[in-house]
Amino acid sequence: SIMPGKFKKYCPGVRVILDCTEIAVAAPSSLTLQSEMFSHYKNRTTLKGLxxxxxxxxxxxxxxLYTGSISDKEITKISGILPLLEAGDEVxxxxxFVIEDLLSGVGAKxxxxxFKRSAQFTKEDTEKTQAIAHLRIVVERVIGRI
Known part of the structure; x- marks a missing residue:
């Protein structure tokens, strides 16, 4: 397998890594559409996709692609990804990305x-965070190539 050892240890069941990306677009003439397309994260009008x-x-x-003001949760709900997941999948x-309730509805986790609960992470929390960060880098690089 091509997964790093720490990742196999802490996240062996991950089927997919989700993220949203935003594409800058020209502001439409309609003020209503401008408002819907405005992304506070990017501070401009965008289209957003999962x-x-x-x-x-x-x-x-x-x-x-959806208007830039859509939340990560809403885009996950309506994008079509949920019916593709199976019970037991890890996402x-x-x-x-506050989507636990959406995933639990299809049996995914x-x-x-x-999250840091005390002044310091345990060794296990540190290793798990590093394993997750490594895979998050994978998706960020893919998005950068799109």
């Missing part, structure tokens, strides 16, 4: 970096 990447870097899902995402 991308799914396998742990080996293969793009496995490209959702349609990796960044901390801000959300994997995100551990």
């Amino acid at each position: 991308i799914g990447v396998a742990p080996n870097g293969l793009v496995t899902f490209l959702g349609p 990796m995402a960044k901390k801000g 959300l994997i995100i970096p551990p």
Whole structure:
């Protein structure tokens, strides 16, 4: 297998890594559409899409584009990814991707970096965070190539 050892240890069941990407677009003349397309994250008008990447870097899902103001949760809900998941699948995402309830509805589990509960991470939390960060880099590189 091509997965790093720490990743196999902490995240062996990850089927897909999800992230959204935004594409800058010219502001439309309609003020209503401008408002819908405005992304506070990018501070400009954008179109936003959901991308799914396998742990080996293969793009496995490209959702349609939506107006930039859509939340990560809403785009996950309507993009068409949920019916493709199976019970027991693990889905990796960044901390801000609040989709646990959507995934549990199809029997899948959300994997995100551990939150710091005390002054320091345990050794295991540190290793798990590093394994997750390594795979998050995979999806960021893929998005950079699109």
